[in-house]
Amino acid sequence: MKRLIPQHICALTPYQSARRIGLKGRIYLNANESPWINTVKCKHSNLNRYPDFQPYELLKKYSKYSGVAKENILITRGADEGIEILVRSFCAPNHDKIMFFPPTYDMYAVNADIFNIKQVVIPILSDFQLDLINIKKNIGDIKLIYICNPNNPTGNCFLRKDIISILKFIPQTTLLVIDEAYIEYSLVNSFTHELTKYTNLVILRTLSKAFGLASLRCGFVLSNTYIINVLKKVLAPYPIATPVSDIAVQSLKLDNIKRVQKNILKILNNKEFLVEKLKHLSCIKNIFPSNTNFILIQFFRSKSIFRYFVSHGIVIRDQSHKIGLKNCLRISIGKIDECQDLIAALYMFEGKKL
Numbered sequence: 001m002k003r004l005i006p007q008h009i010c011a012l013t014p015y016q017s018a019r020r021i022g023l024k025g026r027i028y029l030n031a032n033e034s035p036w037i038n039t040v041k042c043k044h045s046n047l048n049r050y051p052d053f054q055p056y057e058l059l060k061k062y063s064k065y066s067g068v069a070k071e072n073i074l075i076t077r078g079a080d081e082g083i084e085i086l087v088r089s090f091c092a093p094n095h096d097k098i099m100f101f102p103p104t105y106d107m108y109a110v111n112a113d114i115f116n117i118k119q120v121v122i123p124i125l126s127d128f129q130l131d132l133i134n135i136k137k138n139i140g141d142i143k144l145i146y147i148c149n150p151n152n153p154t155g156n157c158f159l160r161k162d163i164i165s166i167l168k169f170i171p172q173t174t175l176l177v178i179d180e181a182y183i184e185y186s187l188v189n190s191f192t193h194e195l196t197k198y199t200n201l202v203i204l205r206t207l208s209k210a211f212g213l214a215s216l217r218c219g220f221v222l223s224n225t226y227i228i229n230v231l232k233k234v235l236a237p238y239p240i241a242t243p244v245s246d247i248a249v250q251s252l253k254l255d256n257i258k259r260v261q262k263n264i265l266k267i268l269n270n271k272e273f274l275v276e277k278l279k280h281l282s283c284i285k286n287i288f289p290s291n292t293n294f295i296l297i298q299f300f301r302s303k304s305i306f307r308y309f310v311s312h313g314i315v316i317r318d319q320s321h322k323i324g325l326k327n328c329l330r331i332s333i334g335k336i337d338e339c340q341d342l343i344a345a346l347y348m349f350e351g352k353k354l
């Protein structure tokens, strides 16, 4: 059997998603999902017919929402498919290289591994900002640069001037991909306005996080028409199931967008509440500033805290194995009672009164 499998597939470690890790509990703060159930419904009409390649109504709605023209949008099965299709479209296996900046979202490395693409890895600096000097030094023949902004799992945004400077110094043969999965939590940091200015800019978006539709699997690639048309050659013939586009269209109606915006404000308030309470705990070494719906916390001894949380039914995400993140855990911001529950558990851990 071993000879059946190519060496690079044999050597793969699959992405350790929250679902694959499979920890069970009462409160799930491990996948940066929205804690609120979405009430949008689907009609299940016309399932006998193949869907449109790119459902027009959804393109129209996302264009209106994002301010990006329809012809500059590709609808994908989640931002994850956006990450993958860029590699498949622009990188020749065993030849081309991608660059990314860990600790960051693991799927850039996982896709490079799957398609046998070389990886140039430039860790972010100790202040979690981009290492421009080393990026510039190694830019050479890089095909794709993945920047996660705001970054997962650190939660911060990169300096706008740093990203702009990369856009300015990269050659025309390099694409800069900005993964904006969490951008709704800090919209001023979006780069959609730069799309018309820089032809080698690509932006990834999703309905999985702030829109609360992680199980829908719907995302978007935003770029110039030339790039979008290349991706359209590679994308599967009927990628977006009709129930998916029906629900996505509903979620982008004005009243639902308003509901999403209210939920974003609630998350930001809950985050402030949580950070304020966490400040008084002596098991915590550092709480990193966050532009997202999660916070990264450095503890003194994260393993025992993680186990303690699990034993109390609270599931969070261990990040302590990642470069530069010793003793760090990532906690998604939930509903206010979930935040209170989390605080109560930590105060109990310390034998402290609330």
Ligand SMILES: *Cc1c(COP(=O)(O)O)cnc(C)c1O
Pocket (backbone or CB within 6 Å): 032, 077, 078, 079, 080, 081, 105, 148, 152, 179, 181, 205, 206, 207, 208, 214, 217, 218, 219
């Ligand atoms: C969650 C996440 C994704 C995946 O989004 P989907 O649309 O659910 O595939 C992509 N990038 C980052 C940084 C994420 O955190």
